[in-house]
Amino acid sequence: MRKGAKRKVSQREDNKENSTKPDNHKEHPSKASTRSKRVKASHPESEPEYLEEPRNLEDLWKAAFPVGTEWDQLDAVYRFKWDFSNLEQAFEEGGKLYGIGNNKVYLFGGTEPQQVPFKGKLEIVYIPIVVAVVSPCPPSDKIGIKSVQRETEEIVPMKEMKMDWVPYIPLDKRDRQVVEYGRKSPQIFVLGCTQRRAALKHMKIDRLKKFDYCLPYLMPIKEEELELSTEVDILFPAEPNPPVYCVFDWQFDEVEEFADDRIKEEELSADQKDAFMEFVKEKVRQQKRENREKKEARRQAFEKMSVEAKAAFENLKYYKFYPVQTADTPDISAVKASYINRYYNKAHEVL
Incomplete structure (x- = not known):
């Protein structure tokens, strides 16, 4: 065999081995080039959220302080999302409080605890109400304080109970000066209260209870509308027995017969009869004295009034609003009523 042939074979084998080895001189593609690019997932565009535009008078009913509501029940009043859109609409064209000339609208709030159906069962609910008084001037600057538990009635200045008529500014006017708004727009006033709830814990009980018995006051326009009660609340301390509570009407009841009835009912012992009768007579004298003072106060107040003021009082209109x-x-x-309170009596219209 030729030497050259052997060399060629071995050379071919060497070449074959070299051809099977990786080529170290060939450039490797970088990791970045081999890694596939991330493609961001395209999300469908979400529908834009539209917030309901607040109405100009949306918080009007809340601005009117619920006079006479117990402080510890205020949260119960706002438990529901009450709708007073009927009150707002009353200020629009065609509404009861639209186009009232030179008059203004004075609003005060209140609550009426009633047992009403809700979600299949009966509940005691504090229903908010708003009374609108149409008048060229404030209907009163006083507050009445009266209840069955209180022996006497008080008529005090509003400011004594930290209450007053304050202008209400609609939402779309609150970025302007109040003075400018007051000159150019119909004015709405609400009966507000500046008493802070946080300070109640430092208040004396008697003072605290006065707020519970407050009623917006209105001087009777006609003498026959003046409430001159012939009834007196009797709370006689019949120790060692419980106190005797009853109502005596001097127009229909006779004192001795009234006392005998209490003895028959075993509310009063026989040896307490004379003391009880004297107690009742004193309460009657006190009530009659209050009635005379009311008549005199009304007479003097009307004498001081101008002709325009008297005419304004005679033409007052009250509208009572319940939630929609x-x-x-x-x-x-089923529980809506026209009655407002002992001073305003009934509303001209319930809405």
């Missing part, structure tokens, strides 16, 4: 029924609020349709 919604799916989220109790059904109050």
Whole structure:
């Protein structure tokens, strides 16, 4: 065999081995080039959220302080999302409080605890009400304080109870000066209260209870409307027995017969009869004295009034607003009433 042939074979084998080895001189593609690019997932554009535009008078009913509501029940009043859109609409064209000339609207709030159906069961609910008084001037600057528990009635200045008529500014006017708004727009006033709830814990009980018995006051326009009660509340301390509570009407009841009835009912012992009768007579004298003072106070107040003021009082209009029924609020349709309080008596219209 030729030497050259052997060399060629071995050379071919060497070449074959070299061809099977990786080529160290060939450039390797970088990791960045081999790594696939991330593609961001395209999310469909979400629908834009539209917030309901607040109405100009949306918080008007809340601005009117619920006079006479116990402080510890205020949260119960706002438990529901009450709808007073009927009050707002009353200020729009065609509404009861639209186009009232030179008059202004004075609003005060209150609550009426009633047992009403809600979600299949009966509940005691504090129903908010708003009374609108149409008048060229404030209907009163006083507050009445009266209840069955209180022996006497008090008529005090509003400011003594930290209350006053304050202008209400609609939402779309609150970025302007109040003075400018007051000159150019119809004015709405609400009866507000500046008493801070945080300070109540430092208040004396008697003072605290006065707020519970407050009633917006209105001087009777006609003498026959003046409430001159012939009834007196009797709370006689019949120790060692419980106190005797009853109502005596001097127009229909006779004192001795009234006392005998209490003895028959075993509310009073026989040896307490004379003391009880004297107690009742003193209460009657006190009530008659108050009635005379009321008549005199009314007479003097009207004498001081101008002709224009008297005419304004004679033409006062009161509108009582209840919340509008919604799916989220109790059904109050059966408990609506025109009665406002002992001073205003009944509303001209319930809305």
